[in-house]
Amino acid sequence: MLARSEDIPKLEAAVEACVEQLEKYPGVHDVTAGGRPGKWEYRLQIKEDAKAMGVSLAELSSTVRASYYGEEAMRLQRGRHEVQLRVRYPREQRESLADFDEIRIRDNEGTERPLTELADIEIARSYSAIHRLDQMRSVTVAADVDEEVANAFVITADLKKTLMPKLAEEYPSLRVLWEGQEEQTNESMNSMLYGFIAVMIAMYLLFTIEFKSYLQPLLVLSIIPFGACGAIFGHVVMGLPFTLFSIYGLVALSGIVVNDSIVLIDFINRRVNDGLSLNDAIIDAGRRRCRPVLLTSLTTIGGMMPILLETSRQAQVLIPMATSLSFGLIFGTVLVLILAPVGFFIVAKTQNVFALEKTSHESSQVVPGLHE
Incomplete structure (x- = not known):
């Protein structure tokens, strides 16, 4: 300070x-x-x-x-030196x-x-x-x-x-x-905030190109807040303070937790393109992609367990980051298996409703000279 x-x-x-x-x-x-x-x-x-x-x-x-240091009275020349x-x-x-x-x-x-x-x-x-x-x-x-x-x-x-x-x-x-750790934390938080916003925009653009839709990328990214809730809940369960490394874990979690959504939504799109109805495609995706989604999350969580269970002093710095990743991924995986299919169904139905309204509106218009 x-x-x-x-x-x-x-x-x-x-x-x-x-x-x-x-x-x-x-x-x-x-x-x-x-x-x-x-x-x-x-x-x-x-x-x-x-x-x-x-x-x-x-x-x-x-x-x-002058009494203690002295006062210069004169200078004497001694050879080449002046004294x-x-x-x-x-x-x-x-x-x-x-x-x-x-x-x-x-x-x-x-x-x-x-x-x-x-x-x-x-x-x-x-x-x-x-x-x-x-x-x-x-x-x-x-x-x-x-x-x-x-x-x-x-x-x-x-x-x-x-x-x-x-x-x-x-x-x-x-x-x-405020300086020291407080100043460093503020600088790190500001830089991470700008980086996080830039990454979210880049992810949305990539998903838009991949899914050829403006709403499905939002559906994929909507799981991130739920993963953050799981990370906060994990800190409460573990009795850990929310530190800067916890924020690092949340940023890393944002890129990991969306993988499950991508797997489900991409599979549903493929099944719909193959000719299945929307309901059958969602049911088929939940049945056939549930195991890969769970295995992907469990292997990541298993990799974090040694850090979570470590008791050495050196590991105490990394435990909050591992807590954010593990609990956020557990919470996000459970919810994505429910929210991703439901959200896809709602988005698809909404798009169909607007498409039908547009078609009916165009067909009801009278073309001049048609009755003649």
């Missing part, structure tokens, strides 16, 4: 609230926030009396720097801050005054690094999630529902961007 705000104290408070909330979730560990404190430093705040004396903050800073000559405090005084308050600053009148008389000194820690995004200060809050205990998508959804509205209300200038 990337938080941005022009108000630094509010930004720090919002980041702290995010860190506290993340630490409450079980399975979340190594919660870190960007902008970690750096080294301790002395901060000088010039007094009003020093300004009246003509002493500026730049003069104070340059004097303190800088710097004037600074002796080593024993530079190695300790005991005499820091006794550094002398010369004002406009030439009077040397101690540093504490001209400025307030504060010991604090600044950020080790300052990050900006769109010219605004930004802090990144990150955490690791133990997938065996918690789910990153569930935690992200809970943060968006509970914490983010409170932060938006308390800190109106706060802006939040």
Whole structure:
């Protein structure tokens, strides 16, 4: 999560609230926030009396720097090399801050005054690094999630529902961007959505050419939502969260579950072309294609079983994908044996009704001059 705000104290408070909330979730560990404190430093705040004396903050800073780092007095030429000559405090005084308050600053009148008389000194820690995004200060809050205990998508959804509205209300200038696994998931989902739409259009065009019909391809593709329902039901039965790999399984399922519909509808078309009536062709397809359809699905499901039954940690990532494929294919196969013949019958009858209405309408028209 990337938080941005022009108000630094509010930004720090919002980041702290995010860190506290993340630490409450079980399975979340190594919660870190960007902008970690750096080294301790002395901060000088010039007094009003020093300004009246003509002493500026730049003069104070340059004097303190010269005391420890040194000020270049001259350069000496030694052979081909040029050596800088710097004037600074002796080593024993530079190695300790005991005499820091006794550094002398010369004002406009030439009077040397101690540093504490001209400025307030504060010991604090600044950020080790300052990050900006769109010219605004930004802090990144990150955490690791133990997938065996918690789910990153569930935690992200809970943060968006509970914490983010409170932060938006308390800190109106706060802006939040989601990165890490959430950003990668969104990018993957968008790319898969566009790819899925393109594949569905390509499949429809291919089926249209094959079946020489605009309605039969829709009948073939209509089984995909039922397969998706079976995949969701499988996750509930297995007690698995719906992850990105589950979506991968659904996309793969869309190309597999239509095979059974293609087998049935293509066989019905062939039997009708051979001269059988519509009812006989559907009954014959159900009787003769039932076994191939079941065997095709069972072999695919059997191939997924080793992954579904695997208990190793490495296989836990692939189990949701195998669950989508297996349960979606089981659910889709059972329904396709019923819906595909019934849908074909309805589509054929509808087309016949419209064809008869068109024929009767044309035959009822009177041709001019016919009665003469």
